Amino acid sequence: MTASRSQRTQEFQQHWSEQVTQLRIPAVYMRGGTSKGVFFHQYDLPKDRSVRNAVLLRVIGSPDAYGKHIDGLGGATSSTSKVALISKSSRADCDVDYYYGAVSIDKPAIDWSGNCGNLTSAVGPFAITEGLVEAPADGSAMVRIWQANLGQRIVAHVEMRNGAVAEDGLFELDGVAFPGSEVMLDFLNPGGDSGGTMFPTGKPIDAFEVPGVGKVEATLINAGNPTIFVEAHVLGLTGIEMQREVNADPELLSRAEGIRAHAAVRMGLAASAEEATCSRPHTPKLAFVSKPKDYFASNGKQVAAKDVDVVARIFSMGQLHHAMTGTGAVAIAAAAAVPGTLLSRLLGDKLHPSIRFGHPSGTLTVGAQASHVGDSWMVNKATMSRSARRLMEGTVFVPASITSNR
Structure with a gap:
């Protein structure tokens, strides 16, 4: 997996520098919970934020005044117009960093202010399959995630079978047509890990x-x-x-x-x-x-x-x-x-x-x-279960003019 990953990255970098009509960017299309999104290794994308956002908008197919995402991978709903950027974490208490982008359907905008809890369930499986995290051949693998948008720590418990992420199973999630393997998520200190408070006004109502x-x-x-x-x-x-x-x-x-x-x-x-x-x-x-x-x-x-x-x-x-x-x-x-x-x-x-x-x-x-x-309440951990599945992997194409115009 590491060799193919490196090969895909080199191919991407080569095409990035050449005069081509379309750029080829390694990507994985994943379902996480009741959402779907396009997953990227962060280093496969341009470092310049404005260029990166332009590329991601074109991947999804936004903005689309018709509201259909015909010319992109988005599904033209808030549950399917999403991107995730994953990288190895520099934090000692986390394995990977995870940035989430909510892509507007009809406007040229990506909101990086929050997280998608559903899509979070796909981060652990992605990180293991892409070789970012070591996992046991069988049993439960623990992936420590730094949710970089919000500054929160999340721990994903991912089932492994025969050296691979187990995606099929008996866990049923209302809103998803087929059962899958359960991914348990622990949101650690979800109200205050980034220095904020659970109740920003200090009042419960x-x-x-x-x-x-x-x-x-x-x-x-x-x-x-x-x-x-x-x-x-x-x-x-x-x-x-x-x-x-x-x-x-x-x-x-x-x-x-x-x-x-x-x-x-x-x-x-x-x-x-x-x-x-x-x-x-x-x-x-x-x-x-x-x-x-x-x-x-x-x-x-x-x-x-x-x-x-x-x-x-x-x-x-x-x-x-x-x-x-x-x-x-x-x-x-x-x-x-x-x-x-x-x-x-x-x-x-x-x-x-x-x-x-x-x-x-x-x-x-x-x-x-x-x-x-003291005088306030604190939630130490919130827990929920989801399932996730890798739907497609390969390269996504965007017009090269996206970067040359910026």
Whole structure:
């Protein structure tokens, strides 16, 4: 694997320097959880950030005014318009560095402000298969990941069989058509590893005014990604709405974005709501939650109220997510494990070290370990399981003019 990797890199560097119509860049297309993205070794891409972003936009096929990504590898949804950059880590406590880019579909922009928890499940398998991390021939391999966007440590537990990553298995993940091998992810200190605080305002519940919406109560939390929780009724919803009906309502999406943008200002992530909308479409995430209700998931399977602790939905890049973002699941786990949050209130002010919630594609169980430190609470670890699979590997082509014009 190392030899072929070196050979591909040399080939890439040769083509980079030659006058060719298209550049050839080594890449791997992977599914991670309920997302898909294009994975690169960071050193295979241009060092200049503006050139690198231009290349990555062209790989995905953005911006696309038609919203289809016909001329790229993107899938024209927030779950499939993603890139990941992986390299060996210089940190003693991590094996690899992982940068995540959320690629806008209709704008020439990549948001590097957050993480994709779903795609994180593919980082460990990628790192092992690409020879960046040594792993046992059989059993569980531990890959220590530095999530460079957020400055967070994540540990992936990857099953190995006969010297290779085990991708087939019996683990079922709602939102994914086929079962696979379970990848367990431990998000270590998800609210404060980069020097921040779990509650940026210092309060588990905030209240603020949003033009066109009114007074909004919300939990603003840094866990996984910066996340905003509101109760469904704030948006005029019941909590069990599905992706198609929400995304077909532009007025509702506008209200949701208004809440998200104004909350971003309160979290110190943007100077104005306008800046949050224009420059930070990926984070913070807005989620709405409610008490358990019966509903049918997108595959027709019934989700019974008695089988979940809460129901949740989350917006991603301006649209309702088809399932649940991985970082949203981490935030749910963290908020449920700490008293005084909106999630805790919905749960009857009981602390839940493990919680099962309903989302548009089914259900998911997550957990968190929280401790009381001084006058504040701290989540030491949040845990969830996903599956991942290598879909395609080889070279991706982009027009050489992308770099010559810059």
